[in-house]
Structures are given as structure tokens and as C-alpha cells.
Amino acid sequence: MPLPDPEIVVLGGGPAGSSAALRLAVDGARVTIVSPPRVPATRLESLPVGGQALCDLPGLRRALDTSAVAVVARRELLWRERPETLEVTRDAPFLIDRARFDRACLAEAIRAGARLETSRARRDGPEIVLEDGRRWHPVAILDARGRRGLRARAPGLPQMVALPFRASDPSGVMRIAAVPDGWLWCAAGPQDRAEGALFCRAERVAGLDATERAALVTEALRSVGLLGAASGTPSAASLDWAETAMPEARVIRIGDRALARDPIAAHGLVHALRSAAQGSAAALTLLEGGNADAVREFVESRHRADVLAAKAVTEAAYASQARIGTGFWSDIARDPRPETASPPQDIDVTRRYALAAPLSRGAALIEGRIRWSPVIEFPASARRATHVGALRAETLTRLIGPPAPLGALLERLETQVPPTVARTIVRELLDGGALSPV
Known part of the structure; x- marks a missing residue:
């Protein structure tokens, strides 16, 4: 008897596709991964504490435990004028x-019930x-x-490629060097x-044979006191993104298919895991008959915010x-002296501020599904938040909606949260452009 057709299809069996399929299978969806036989990239990659927290399913935790080889x-x-060394004593990356x-x-996705289809397939609309x-x-x-087929790129940033290498270095050390x-x-x-990898302009290695690329890598390693050799072929490494994360109704791009980060911005694996969680929630919402307009707004707004954040981090790192x-x-x-993105150390409590935009309705991820919800808008990052700190958007708007000096706004917040939390909320609103002077 033939198996029933899948309710949800995941194209690609990398970390974004597999972790999304795992989440869907755990939720009981009939999901199939379509992925021709592939050889996963052989490399080490750092995963910070925030990324480790995204492995919140038993299957993902087992995958993490299986593949973690060291702690940084x-x-x-x-990078800067003086060498910097940080001994990591807590919250260390894996x-x-x-x-x-x-x-x-x-x-783990297959173990949870996802099917694997190894034949080739194409998408013809839906x-x-x-x-x-x-x-x-x-x-x-x-x-x-x-990242195949991505079109958009950040203006002013170079087209980059990665040249992988292997070297000898003390265990537990992570290096970044210009x-x-x-x-x-x-x-x-x-x-x-x-x-690791040497990241350089694509035109720098265009036309070089394997021997010449190896010499380029060897010289770069020697300049920072390391001995090693090239271990693979060049691969794309620029910041690129799709113009839309939902090119058609019920088609959702996740992972590098939506946004491929320049490695200087770090933690592409974190983006893969996060977008997989969001994409699987969007697919489940559609499967259960949820609001398709809310799904589209959520997916596209998160995509815009992710692109803006990746551009800002990449540009700041190069600068x-x-x-x-x-x-x-x-x-x-x-x-040569980029502005810091951190909020000011002191807040001028006498200056009058108001919310930059009124409370609006936005799509939000609530209890694993996408629903309409009141949100506060952060113009600086295109973010929409249902909560800031522990306060819901509607509560926060009621407390700080009427324009007032920051001191008065802080006093209003302190009726609901401790003073230190109130200041943290105000800093977040200021830094995100949600509060503007009047």
C-alpha cells in the first residue's frame, strides 16, 4: 500500500531543513525531507550559548551532544591595533x-517520524x-x-570566498585575525x-590553481604565527539574502536559502536553527488552518529584521x-572609528519622549503558532515585539504612551517592575528607536 503524500515537504537535509523536519515530526505532522545524497561540510564551527539554547528538543540536544568536540x-x-585575548570562564561556545x-x-528527524526521499525533485509553484x-x-x-540562487547583496561589501585549511594550534583556542x-x-x-578558513575577495582567487590557492593560505597563516595548509576548494562566503522569504503562498525559505551570512558576522548555524524553528511554526500554523496573512507578515517581518541585523553586524565588523x-x-x-551600537551609559531623565509609533497589530509567535497580537515597533531594526522585558506591548503602551520626561516614564514603569528592570526596558526602547524625543 503506497504511503500517503506528505502534509509538509522540506527541501534540503542540512541543519535548517533537518531541525525543522524534526520539530514538525515531533508535533505530529506528516513531513518528508527531500534531499539527494550529500556529503556534509567537514569543518569545525562555533555555537554560542544562545545557539545551544535553540537545541531545546531532545533530538536536537542529542545531535548537539554527539557533535560537540570541545569547549572554547x-x-x-x-583585529584592532592591539592583540586581544579573552579567557572564557563562563558561557563558553561549543x-x-x-x-x-x-x-x-x-x-533524529527520521527517528522522530520524518520520511526521507533521496530522489531529486523540483518545486513547481506549490x-x-x-x-x-x-x-x-x-x-x-x-x-x-x-544559498543557491540568492540575489541580493549588501552594497559596499566585497564578494567573498572561503579557502578552508587545517593547522596546528592549542586545543580550545579560537582565533580571528586580519x-x-x-x-x-x-x-x-x-x-x-x-x-578554519581564509576569507578573501572572490576576484583575488579567480584563475588561481590549487597550488597558488594553497600558497595564499600558507602565507596568511604564517603572518599570524600558524603553520598549516589548504584543505579544500573555495566556497561562497558573502552576505547574501533573498528579496522575499515567501516567494509564493505556502512556500517558506529558511536557513541560508533566506539569508546567508558573511562569516565575519558569525554564527550562521544559530540563524539556521532559529529560522528552522520559525519556519516549522509557520508551516504548522498553515497546516492547522491558521491565518495565512499572519503567517506571511510574520515570516517577512522576521526576514527583514534578520537582514538588517546581519548587514549592521557585518559592516561594523569590517569597519x-x-x-x-x-x-x-x-x-x-x-x-576607522565606528560608532558603538550600545546604549548610552546615562539616561537624560529630563528630556520628553514618546512612543515613535502607536501600538499596532502584528503577527507574533505565541505558544508555537503564529497569531495576530498587539506589538510595539522598533524602527531601528524592523522588529515587532509582543513583550519588552516582562511587560506585554499593551501594558507598556498604557504606561508610557502619553509623552513625558524619561524620569516620569521610568516612574510609571516602576509601578510594575523593579527600577533596574525599568531602566533596562527604557534603554532597549531608546536603542531600538521605539522612543523618540518630542
């Missing part, structure tokens, strides 16, 4: 074996057409096929086995480099 004990940064993590995520002619009409499609032809990242796991002023770096337009 020390960070060394050769070093993840990406190939092992990818395989474990896929295995249909999935397999190479044997079968046609599926799922309720939702999650497209997690990687070098004349770009920058490099590497981290060392057990047995002092370090892996903060002050160690080298020649070669690659002399071609990048940058402010």
Missing part, C-alpha cells in the same frame, strides 16, 4: 563538528515534482536548499587539530578592523 577556552583576536551535527540532525513523475501537493513547503589579503578564523579541537591598512583592507570604505 580562549579567544584570540588580531566547537561543533558540522559534518557530524548535520548527519545527527537528519537521523507542487513538488519528483524525478519519477510523482507529484505532491503539500500544505506547506520549507525550502532549505542553501591579514593583508582578507581575514581568517580558526578553532582547535582535540589533539590540537585546528580547522572596526584597525590592524592592517593595506591590501584588501585599503579597498574597503570604512570609518
Whole structure:
């Protein structure tokens, strides 16, 4: 007897696709992953505490435990005028074996009940057409096929490629260093086995053969006191994104298919896991007959906010480099003294402020599904928040809606939360542009 068609199809079996399918299967959806046989990338990757918290399902936790090979004990940064070293004593990132993590995520999704279809397939609008002619009409499609086909790029930032390498370095050390032809990242796991990549302009390596690329990597490593060798072919590494995260109704792009981060902004795996959680919630909402307009607004607003954040972090990271002023770096337009994004240390409590925008209705993720909810808008990041701190948007608007000096707004908030929490909320509102002077 043939199996029933899937309710939800996930295109791609990488970490975004597999973790989304795992979440869907755990929620009881009939989900199929379509992923031809692939060889996962062999590399180490750091996963910060925030990313570890996204592994909140038993299956994802097992995948994390299986693939974590070390804890980052020390960070060394050769980026600004003076070398910086940070001994990590708490909230340390894990070093993840990406190939092992990818395989474990896929295995956990199948263990939870997701099916795996290894034949090739294409998307024809809302249909999935397999190479044997079968046609599926799922309720939702999650497209997690990687950065292939992305169009948009950040103006002013270079088109980058990654040249992977292996080196010898003390275990538990993670390094980021500016070098004349770009920058490099590497981290060392057990047995002092370090892996990383040199990131440089695409045109810098265009036309170079394997020997010439290896020489470029070797020289970059030597400039920061490391010995190593190239270990693979170049791969795309620029900040790129899709113009829309929902190109059609019921089709949702997740992971690198929606936003491929420049590694200088770090933690692409965090974005993959987060977008998988959001995408699976969107698919389940559609499966259960939820509001399709709310799903689209939520997916697109999160996509816009993610793109803005990635652009800001990437531009700030390149701009903060002050160690080298020649070669690659002399071609990048940058402010040598970028403004800090952190809020001011002191708040002028005498100045009058008001909410930049009135309370509005927005789509929000509530208890694992997407629903309409009152939200406060943060113009600086395109973020829409149902809560700021512990206060709901409607409560916060009622407390600070009427214009007043910040001191008075703080007093209103302190009727609901402790003074330190009230100041934290005000700082967040100011930094996000949700409060503006009048």
C-alpha cells in the first residue's frame, strides 16, 4: 500500500531543513525531507550559548551532544591595533563538528517520524515534482536548499570566498585575525587539530590553481604565527539574502536559502536553527488552518529584521578592523572609528519622549503558532515585539504612551517592575528607536 503524500515537504537535509523536519515530526505532522545524497561540510564551527539554547528538543540536544568536540577556552583576536585575548570562564561556545551535527540532525528527524526521499525533485509553484513523475501537493513547503540562487547583496561589501585549511594550534583556542589579503578564523579541537578558513575577495582567487590557492593560505597563516595548509576548494562566503522569504503562498525559505551570512558576522548555524524553528511554526500554523496573512507578515517581518541585523553586524565588523591598512583592507570604505551600537551609559531623565509609533497589530509567535497580537515597533531594526522585558506591548503602551520626561516614564514603569528592570526596558526602547524625543 503506497504511503500517503506528505502534509509538509522540506527541501534540503542540512541543519535548517533537518531541525525543522524534526520539530514538525515531533508535533505530529506528516513531513518528508527531500534531499539527494550529500556529503556534509567537514569543518569545525562555533555555537554560542544562545545557539545551544535553540537545541531545546531532545533530538536536537542529542545531535548537539554527539557533535560537540570541545569547549572554547580562549579567544584570540588580531583585529584592532592591539592583540586581544579573552579567557572564557563562563558561557563558553561549543566547537561543533558540522559534518557530524548535520548527519545527527537528519537521523533524529527520521527517528522522530520524518520520511526521507533521496530522489531529486523540483518545486513547481506549490507542487513538488519528483524525478519519477510523482507529484505532491503539500500544505506547506520549507525550502532549505542553501544559498543557491540568492540575489541580493549588501552594497559596499566585497564578494567573498572561503579557502578552508587545517593547522596546528592549542586545543580550545579560537582565533580571528586580519591579514593583508582578507581575514581568517580558526578553532582547535582535540589533539590540537585546528580547522578554519581564509576569507578573501572572490576576484583575488579567480584563475588561481590549487597550488597558488594553497600558497595564499600558507602565507596568511604564517603572518599570524600558524603553520598549516589548504584543505579544500573555495566556497561562497558573502552576505547574501533573498528579496522575499515567501516567494509564493505556502512556500517558506529558511536557513541560508533566506539569508546567508558573511562569516565575519558569525554564527550562521544559530540563524539556521532559529529560522528552522520559525519556519516549522509557520508551516504548522498553515497546516492547522491558521491565518495565512499572519503567517506571511510574520515570516517577512522576521526576514527583514534578520537582514538588517546581519548587514549592521557585518559592516561594523569590517569597519572596526584597525590592524592592517593595506591590501584588501585599503579597498574597503570604512570609518576607522565606528560608532558603538550600545546604549548610552546615562539616561537624560529630563528630556520628553514618546512612543515613535502607536501600538499596532502584528503577527507574533505565541505558544508555537503564529497569531495576530498587539506589538510595539522598533524602527531601528524592523522588529515587532509582543513583550519588552516582562511587560506585554499593551501594558507598556498604557504606561508610557502619553509623552513625558524619561524620569516620569521610568516612574510609571516602576509601578510594575523593579527600577533596574525599568531602566533596562527604557534603554532597549531608546536603542531600538521605539522612543523618540518630542
